[in-house]
Structure formats: structure tokens, C-alpha cells
Amino acid sequence: MSEMTKKMQEIAREILVKGEAEVVIGWEKGTFWYLSPPAFIDKPEDVQRLVWDDFCHNNLSKYLVDLKNHEGKAAVFVKGCDSRAFNRLLQDKQIAREKVVLIGIPCPGLLDQDKAKELGKNSDLPKAQKCLDCQYPNPLVYDYYLGDKEALNEVAATKEAADYSDVAAIEAMSPDERYDFWTKQYDRCIRCYACRNVCPACSCRECVFDQTRVGWIGKANNSSENQFFALTRAMHVAGRCIECGECERACPMDIPIMLLNKKLVKDINELFGEYDAGIDIEGKLPLGHFDKNDPEEFM
């Protein structure tokens, strides 16, 4: 059992015994060694189910939306990306800060689940793509912190510039090549909406894709409807995407959804100034306000 797992179990037990929260949301070991699904612990004797390993990918903050009408408090473990997701939902007033106890965990970057499944247990596994692109590995907001607080500042100082080379590679193609590329990707989409369901930027009470009577999107699974879904979702999360990469991980068809989201993040940075979602909860969203000196291309 790792040091961190031990710490997690201790603090979870403490919180439950003291009654600080009614439920602790963490990760546990499930059917496969390369998956660590979420665990909802509400009894102190169950805390030994909690684990921290290289596959604790699930963004637990999103589950707080389901507990919106729950009266008691919930404690939740947060990595860097989870804490940004928490800020994001807080900014949208989806959750109440006082109903949540956050336990921060410094994240060293997790391993790629798909590769793990493919290569087997005793192989040298690569990091997940979302973790390679990660700019905020440590939680930005927490009540308890299960790591070395001094190391936290060091990491913050060494933040690397974002890498958009994969987006640039697509931008370099001709329009027809780009269209073929995306058609090929989204023709695989089965519209299970897993990407939407895990997304911490998607918190509408009724999603546009569920409004079947309004008829924004047809039931038919064809290129055109899938492209409508892809573009609409990309525009809806524009300026709100925290780049946690959960959509891409949850996608059963391996569609590179983050390539769309990263493009929007890149353009927002270029057009309206640097903006990282889920950092500052007081600030306005890039598409929720304007500047009179925005670039002018429509004269």
C-alpha cells in the first residue's frame, strides 16, 4: 500500500468519524488493474477500499453536480485538474463551496490506461496524453492537503508554456485534408455522449442534445449529425474547457476530442488574451464579456 493511499484512508476515516462529511468520494480498485473507478464511501469501515495509484483518472468534481440536492456535505479528493473542474463548476454556481470538503492530492501525472491494457502489467507504461499536456498538476483549491506544501510553490514557478504542436499540425493541412481528417474521426462517433457526461464544463440542466423535440440534432447517426454534435459541443465548452482531457479518455471510439478543444483554447489565448479556465473564479468567461479593442476582422 502506498504512502498516499494510507494518508487518504486516514483522512477519509477521520472525516467520516467526525461527521465533517457524509460521503467521501475517492477512487477504488475495480475489475481491472489498469482502472481505478470512483468510490463513494459513507461508512468509516469502508475506507480501506480507497486507493491512490497511477490510474486514478476520473475527475471526481463532476460527481458533485449529482449531489447538488443532497443535504449533507461531501468530501472529495482532488488532483490538479479536478480542482480546476471544481472552480469551474463553482464559477457556474453549480455547487456550493460550503457543502464540499476538498482534499488535495499532488499529482505526478497518471499512466495511459489504453496502453496499460495493451502492453500488460510489467511493462514500461507511458504517461497519459492529458497528463503530458498538464499545466497544473497540483490542486489550486483545497481544505486539506496530502502532500508537501512547500513543494507546491516550486512546481507553480516552473509552469511550462502550453504545447500546441498537434493543433498546428492540423492547421497546416489544406481545407480538404482537414475536412477528411475530421470526417474520418467523427464518423466513428456513436454519440454515446460520454464526453459530455464527464465534462466539468457541461453542466446545463437540460443539454441541447437531449432536447429531442426541439430537434437540434437528429437521432440518425451520420456524418452530418456527428459533425453538428462535435462543433456545437466544442463551441459550448469554448472558454470553459479546463483541458482535463476527460472527454478523450471517456470516448470509447478514441476520437481526439481534445484537438478541437485545444484549438479553441489556443484561439482564445491569441484573440482575447491569455486565459486558463478554472483558475480565477471571480473573472469573467472569455465569451461572457467583451473588450471594445477586440481584433476587428469583419469590416
Add this chain to the structure above:
Amino acid sequence: MSVKEMPQNWEPKILVFACNWCTYAGADLAGLSRLQYPPNIRILRVPCSGRVNPQFVIRAFQRGVDGVLVAGCHPGDCHYVSGNYFTRRRYLLMQRLLQYVGVDPERFQARWISGSEGPKFQQVVTQITEEIRAMGPNRKLRDAQ
């Protein structure tokens, strides 16, 4: 008819989202002044260019238009004070996103046309129609029925 075939006597079909207060008045002025412009445009009057949801644009392409123009008041002139500033942000992004997924930049455009700019309306519409006529029918994002 399949969208893959080039129809005979094809004429471009262009959807213009015109804001009620400026561009629609501009189009009206163009008409009153007897300025000739191609009949390929379909004007859809909206209260403000800020009303134009990106979904409208994608849906228009799905249902077979060859080009979309979103037009509204010049920045600073919005009847609702700031609607077009939001439009500007939204469509700067949307335009880049559409190009990123392979839509030709000519097919989706945004312009500011005021109520007194009848000649500008004529000129913009003529230019877009000619560009799209040269490119041929749009096949991207099309609903193939």
C-alpha cells in the same frame, strides 16, 4: 439527388443573417436605391447579430446552403448597446473553428453593414456570391438526404 453530383444550372444559395436595425435597413436601402445585387441570397432577419447562435450556422450548412453571412451593426452602434461585441468574439472563434474542421473560409463570413450602407450591402453580397459561385456547391457538413 445525391449531393455528390453537380446539379445542372446550379446557382449558389447564400443565407444572410441580417440584424433588424442596421443590415436589414441597409438591404432595404439597397433595394430602394435600385442597386442591383445577385438574387442568390436569402435574408433572415434577426433582432440582433448577437441572436445568431452558432448552431444556426451549422444547421444552415447541414441543410444545404453554400455560404453563410452574418451581418450586423458596426461596433458601437448596436441597438442593444453591446450585442455585436459579443457577436464579434463568438464569430472570431467560430470562423477559426470552422476553418479548422475544413470549411473553406469564403463560405462563412461576418460583416458590419449599417442602415445607411446600401451600396456596401450590394458590394458585399455580390462579392460573396461570386466567390462562392467560383467554388461550386458546398459539400461539407451537408446532411446527405
